[in-house]
Amino acid sequence: MTTLTRSVGSRPWRPQSLSSLCALRPTRTRFIATASTTDDTKPYYVTTPIFYVNAAPHAGHLYTMVLADVLKRWQLLKGRKAILLTGTDEHGMKIQQASAKAGSDPKPFCDKGADIFKNLAARAELSNDHFIRTTDASHKEAVEYAWHLLNERGYIYQSKHQGWYSVSDETFYPESQVHLVLDPPTGRKIMASIESGKEVEWTSEVNYHFRLSAFRDKLLAYYAENPDWVTPKAKMKDVVSAVTAGLEDLSISRPSSRLTWGIRVPTDPEQTIYVWLDALINYATAAGYPWAPGSEHTGGWPADVQIIGKDILRFHCIYWPAFLMALDLPLPKRFLTHAHWTLGKQKMAKSTGNVVNPFFALDRFGTDTMRYYMIHDGGIDDDTDYDNLYIIERYKKGLQGGLGNLASRITRGKGWEVRRAVKRFSGDPRSNSPFVQAHARKVEITEFEKLVLDFPKDVDSRMESLRPNLALKKLMKNIYAANAFLQAQTPWDIAARLKKGEVVRNTQSNEDAERQMDYIIYLCTETLRLAGIMLQPVMPSKAKQLLDMLGVAEDKRGFADAQLGADKDYGASKVPQGKGQAGVLFAPLMSDS
């Protein structure tokens, strides 16, 4: 007798209770054992959607990747084990047609497409632990296994299916969701989806169905118990309304005569598995599914946060949890759905050619600047119009004028020594404050101190509520506040007076004046240090450069170190601070238009 044998870590596993699974004989060991998942604790697991390989990536894809990467890196910063999955969606009618159009066999066509997305991930400095391809053998095994299980449990049946299919969206639409439109480029009258505007074609065939309708109540109960399951709340509401309105069973295969490019139904090679069922399972495949009892969590499942664009909400927040419930697997903990990038106020989409090439953008502005721009401006609730002028503006105002300027004023300032200020006030800065001691605390100083004190928790709470855009905006607000504080406190005046031997107002001695000046410098330096630590997930290289400029030790760059007064040892720069470009964080852009 043959049995399904899966090797997870060193343990072979045989799901003997499932007789029909005996036909499956996986040939390889799963790839869940990564450097970050060597013990039994569940890593924080973040996923991006997997990208269709039928056309080149655009800036919208880069955005999804960067959002996910920032959320993963934030957890790493907080000292958790965290993993990130991205990859490519390679089966289905859309890819079959695109490869035929390109005059290529599907597999080499997909190989090329997957390489481009891999390159994009590398160029964007994505810290992905896995890059899954749905054509991977391990994924095929996972999908076949899931199919068997769904079948065994009675969730799959065969019947005739008629409906409107959109190849572009890879989905059936009910009659009420399509309408006749005039196609502007061709002048043809076509049937199209009301929701996506994509052409649909009438299909009538016998195929397999999944009993989605059986999950209506269970899904609604789950949503009610987990009201924050989807961010933003408006999208959660949309999901609840759609399910409340009723669910039809889902067609989950196509005749292989029409759809050859996909995973065959294991018990019926005349049918090919529906691409969305195939694709959604990737998130489990990469976490080692099917896992041996007892090692469910080692590969990361359930995902802690899954990032998706708003256009794929239904698949992820209705179909996917229903599949998981049917498979008796835990549901992902949270979803972050984001809005779209538009170009000239039209959705950026490869089907219309209205796209920004992300490679060009990364080359022109640099990876960190693009990551900053995408997180800062990218929409969660509302769409954002992409514009090179906005990137330049963000660079000049936020990075050069805000962060770079503060770093330069503090580290290259004449008349004070950062290291001396750090030595003086780290530890317990507030009780040590010269203003406290002189009983003459100025209101602005108290306010600014409070800002620095609350800085880490203010950024963290926004990140944890899946609002990296708000976290970054808050971080930048503190940078602007530090610049304004510096401007108001004019430590350079104190320095000049001290140099000339003049008496400084509101001070009792030169020593007192110097302490006051150092305290002002210290609060701004701390703002920079905290910002540098917390910017690492967004701008890994620039944050490193900033922390090097401040002389922060490599092992003091975690979130726990991002507290006012927590680091006593920094302040002696690791980079040359002379005139010119050395030590300049954000050089002028090559061209401004």
Ligand code: MSP
């Ligand atoms: N293959 C499916 C996802 C399967 S996941 C199991 C798919 N692929 S896609 O290549 O079309 O889109 C991938 C992601 O990019 C989706 O989250 C989608 O929302 C996102 N974007 C596509 N166009 C976008 C913009 N214009 N702006 C922002 N994100 C966009 O869907």
